[in-house]
Amino acid sequence: MEFWNFFWTTVAAFFTLATFSFLYKDNPLYKIAEHLVVGVSAGFFVMVLWHTTLVPNLIDRLADGRWIYLIPLVLGLMMWFRFSKKLSWMSRYPMAVYIGIGAGVAIPLEMATKVIRQLNGMMRPIDWENFFGAGWLDVTAGFSGILLFVGAIAGLIYFFFSKAHTGVFGGVAKFGLWILMLGFGASFGFTVMARISLLINRIQFLDNEWISNAFDSSNEHYTVMYPILFWLVILGLVAYIVYEIIAYRRRGPEETAGTT
Amino acid sequence: MKATFEKLMLLDRRWVFLALAVVGVASYSLKDFQVPILVTNESRQIFAAIDELEEGATIFLSIDYDPNSLAELHPMTYAIMEHAFRRGVRIVITSLSTNGPGMADEAIRAIADSVRIDREYNGVMYPGREVVNGVDYAFLGYKPYPAIVILAMGQDFRIPFPADYYGTPLEELPLMENVRNLSSTECVIVITGTNIADMWLAYGQARQGFPLAFGLTGVSTAQYYPYLNSGQLFGLLGGMLGAAEYEQLADNPGLALDGMRVQLFLHWTIIIFIVIGNVGFFVTRKRRGAGGNV
Numbered sequence: 001m002e003f004w005n006f007f008w009t010t011v012a013a014f015f016t017l018a019t020f021s022f023l024y025k026d027n028p029l030y031k032i033a034e035h036l037v038v039g040v041s042a043g044f045f046v047m048v049l050w051h052t053t054l055v056p057n058l059i060d061r062l063a064d065g066r067w068i069y070l071i072p073l074v075l076g077l078m079m080w081f082r083f084s085k086k087l088s089w090m091s092r093y094p095m096a097v098y099i100g101i102g103a104g105v106a107i108p109l110e111m112a113t114k115v116i117r118q119l120n121g122m123m124r125p126i127d128w129e130n131f132f133g134a135g136w137l138d139v140t141a142g143f144s145g146i147l148l149f150v151g152a153i154a155g156l157i158y159f160f161f162s163k164a165h166t167g168v169f170g171g172v173a174k175f176g177l178w179i180l181m182l183g184f185g186a187s188f189g190f191t192v193m194a195r196i197s198l199l200i201n202r203i204q205f206l207d208n209e210w211i212s213n214a215f216d217s218s219n220e221h222y223t224v225m226y227p228i229l230f231w232l233v234i235l236g237l238v239a240y241i242v243y244e245i246i247a248y249r250r251r252g253p254e255e256t257a258g259t260t
Numbered sequence: 261m262k263a264t265f266e267k268l269m270l271l272d273r274r275w276v277f278l279a280l281a282v283v284g285v286a287s288y289s290l291k292d293f294q295v296p297i298l299v300t301n302e303s304r305q306i307f308a309a310i311d312e313l314e315e316g317a318t319i320f321l322s323i324d325y326d327p328n329s330l331a332e333l334h335p336m337t338y339a340i341m342e343h344a345f346r347r348g349v350r351i352v353i354t355s356l357s358t359n360g361p362g363m364a365d366e367a368i369r370a371i372a373d374s375v376r377i378d379r380e381y382n383g384v385m386y387p388g389r390e391v392v393n394g395v396d397y398a399f400l401g402y403k404p405y406p407a408i409v410i411l412a413m414g415q416d417f418r419i420p421f422p423a424d425y426y427g428t429p430l431e432e433l434p435l436m437e438n439v440r441n442l443s444s445t446e447c448v449i450v451i452t453g454t455n456i457a458d459m460w461l462a463y464g465q466a467r468q469g470f471p472l473a474f475g476l477t478g479v480s481t482a483q484y485y486p487y488l489n490s491g492q493l494f495g496l497l498g499g500m501l502g503a504a505e506y507e508q509l510a511d512n513p514g515l516a517l518d519g520m521r522v523q524l525f526l527h528w529t530i531i532i533f534i535v536i537g538n539v540g541f542f543v544t545r546k547r548r549g550a551g552g553n554v
Contacts, residue, residue: 114462
């Protein structure tokens with residue numbers, strides 16, 4: 001790894017550790033990282049929008065004499081009148097075009113995707129030849145089809161509040177509640193896995209790309225600056241921890257804790 | 261016993277964070293400890309869709325995620341791209357997420373480097389070769405407003421993307437000669453952690469009818485399983501586990517398989533904390549009497 005690559009990797013490592021420091025409490029290192037992300041993201045988005053959209057899809061096409069693109073240009077400019085109290089009515093025209101087209105395209109497609117195709121999926125014939133499927137809870141299996149149908153009906157009955165949830169109706173509603181709970185449990189399990197994945201990725205980054213390269217003397221670009229940069233970051237963090245310990249001893253746990 | 265649980269119920273949550281960090285780092289260092297992975301049918305379907313394609317076939321890969329999701333989604337992108345390039349399958353790539361082009365560019369460069377080296381996967385020797393821009397892949401770049409871009413790509417890639425990410429007009433890319441729109445590709449694989457997935461279903465699959473598969477972050481995986489049952493999706497990779505399954509199928513161990521060891525230990529740690537918390541809740545509630553709540 002070349003020096004400047006390692007330098008920026010060290011910057012990334014510093015901000016990784018600075019972000020993790022929030023788990024102890026809110027602090028200036030975390031604030032720097034947070035503000036940098038917001039600022040860089042906003043600036044990056046503006047530049048990406050300019051270079052990938054406005055230039056090739058509008059400016060270049062107008063330069064080629066395709067004057068039809070004046071219509072979206074004018075509509076886009078009219079949007080800016082929202083900032084004027086007197087002329088804000090002009091922004092309603094592009095909004096009307098946008099909402100009209102959006103609703104016209106979205107309503108039939110959303111209906112087909114999220115209602116009709118889902119109803120089809122729930123009411124498919126039971127596959128008796130492949131009743132248990134290829135594996136545990138194979139979604140193509142006949143057994144899964146029955147479970148999904150019964151579960152969907154029971155789940156819908158749970159949300160039917162025009163009749164008291166008693167007797168057989170109450171039992172089915174309770175079964176529906178259990179089905180919902182299973183769904184929430186699956187979502188929670190996946191969410192835990194997702195959060196752990198973020199931690200794993202950062203551990204892999206720190207080990208594979210930062211620590212390994214800081215002490216990799218077989219690297220042809222390696223100089224004494226590599227470990228110096230590494231130790232600078234570590235010393236900075238240790239200094240912050242010592243500062244927190246001193247603050248804790250002076251002011252007590254109530255003022256320094258904050259996240260309990 | 262009760263006094264111990266009462267103390268535990270008041271435990272500062274930062275001790276839990278510290279415990280997770282210690283277990284995470286310790287289990288990460290157990291490099292020789294392998295976790296068995298059971299491959300699900302929905303992951304196998306995506307692998308099979310690429311594995312069974314003829315050399316020279318074209319697939320579409322949308323890298324619709326930002327760096328905040330790369331932990332789970334980058335391994336999927338790497339595994340799918342390497343599998344496709346090794347098999348001689350060509351890829352049309354886009355990014356409908358603002359920071360996606362950086363993710364895609366990084367993945368293309370890394371995989372191009374990897375494919376230069378001779379490697380054996382599943383007992384088949386794949387000689388190293390150059391992956392050529394415009395021939396093996398076309399990276400079209402980013403455009404905002406995913407729904408509109410998906411609708412336009414359903415008609416013709418050239419409407420939203422007159423030129424590729426590097427500024428070359430699509431007409432000059434050999435790969436794009438016979439590839440007009442999304443339906444011209446064998447299948448569409450979308451890797452995302454946002455509601456762009458909904459847009460691909462509604463504005464892409466429902467309108468064009470092409471075979472669609474998702475690689476999703478763990479958080480959003482569960483809500484897309486109904487689309488497998490209805491046939492709107494032919495495959496689904498869920499979070500780091502999905503990526504690990506693909507790596508195992510492709511015989512190409514990477515960051516996801518490496519991370520599953522840590523997942524195992526950290527899940528057990530969290531389960532232990534949940535059990536302690538629940539037992540502590542009931543034990544201390546009994547002590548406070550029938551009124552129960554704190």
